[in-house]
Amino acid sequence: MTGPETLVIGVVQHPCHERPAENLELATAGIRKAAERGARLVVLPELHGHRYFCQTEDPAHFDLAEPVPGPTTEALAAEARRCRVTVVGSVFERRAPGLHHNTAVILDRDGALSGTYRKMHIPDDPGYYEKFYFVPGDQGFVPIDTSLGRIGVMVCWDQWYPEAARLMTLAGAEILLFPSAIGWDTADDLPERQRQLDSWITIQRGHAIANGVPVVCANRVGTEPASADGVARTIQFWGSSFGCGPQGEILWRAGDAPTLGMVEIDRPRTEQVRRVWPFLRDRRIDAYAGLDRRYGAPATVPPED
């Protein structure tokens, strides 16, 4: 373990507006405030520089992409260096002509780019047309080494996949972070919305529990309107950013307003919890081969006695 025993993480839950400069100001102001309040690490929401452009499939939106490192990375790096905090940001990455990613960038407190994570699981659902924009990541589930230790950064849709959290943990991640942009389709009724929000928090708490690691999630907030042509549906980003400990116990949780959360991670507790709930000990690695299959039932006949 590197860094302080109590790791204070700032979570910037902010809305995203039409003007990118305004969004960058929200992000950098959040970093500054979090650092002033004692954060050593600050997490921003997914694609915090822009309106959630994946509401429609529009080739013009590729103009929003930028290289990594590039302007957003450099602005975040400057703020990280200025405030002496590690920053997890999110960039619409132009890797090559016709090849774009949804990429998390990790800037250490000296402003150096510690690493990137390119979103591995890409959704494609009404209002979230991400497969049009993003090539799935090809870096795998590789945590990033920083001055604060080894950090497992993933992005939004990855949060529904226990495989992702497990692989990050097996690669030594001490904490899992999820920049996110998820919300309600306002056509859904209230009980359905509640189930969706609950399931989103629950599955991420489940990753904390299964792997014995803290999980912190920074979600976007605010309503982004339907397009005039009716193709884009209004999304009410549900906020509810949170942090939980290695038993999935909620440490902090936001509502649906812009906010800055401070999550205190008691890092030695991870070791304590894992001693009493040693799930990594009993994994049946001899019996997990089927996990890299798309689908399929093995023979249902038990072995002969």
Next chain:
Amino acid sequence: MTGPETLVIGVVQHPCHERPAENLELATAGIRKAAERGARLVVLPELHGHRYFCQTEDPAHFDLAEPVPGPTTEALAAEARRCRVTVVGSVFERRAPGLHHNTAVILDRDGALSGTYRKMHIPDDPGYYEKFYFVPGDQGFVPIDTSLGRIGVMVCWDQWYPEAARLMTLAGAEILLFPSAIGWDTADDLPERQRQLDSWITIQRGHAIANGVPVVCANRVGTEPASADGVARTIQFWGSSFGCGPQGEILWRAGDAPTLGMVEIDRPRTEQVRRVWPFLRDRRIDAYAGLDRRYGAPATVPPED
């Protein structure tokens, strides 16, 4: 899908006493009552025929084991046939001399043994010395075909492993069932007990969400005392059996008293939920190879651009 659109599952949450005959009576009475109330499937707690003998490592306890099929399987089969319900029971299985399993038995409503599941993940912790008694299962994560459809039965400690739930789902399980025997060490303080119980429910709800399937868990209840020699610690089995739908939404949950729960599973809902939350669609099977490794960080250097 086979069987009724609304599948009613009876969950028998009962304590286990010193005399096996008394426990069998609790199990069969529970099956009868559940059937009278309309259950088509009844789930019993883990190792419901006995006190939780794994509180100590005592060679004499192997006398409690029996073959499958054997007396318990046959008694449950008779009750299943009599009540025309499918029954999931749990047996301390003597497979061969010196070779014992913690085995779930699935009896169909005609009394036939549809299949068995031998607990794959075996714990070994203070008060839960299961590795002394049980050889880990060698059948893999294979669901059982019944007149009600394909049922994914696992046992207790398996419930902490997302890999297990995923493999059952990929093999076609339409619902996941967990006979369990888990409780508090009465030496733990109340906040710790609450965290443990919450994490246990949360991770199972997480399996429902990740896989888009209902989950039903039948836990033992009651306090089983410490041994006179102080080796066995008192366990207060926490009950809290529950059923949830494919979004992890709680359908029914017990407290810590003996009870019979009736869980109504709306089976077509699984299909609806999976259409809107299609997690199986986006799995990165090309990137999951590391899941059958014990531990290890891949290279942290991203691919060259």
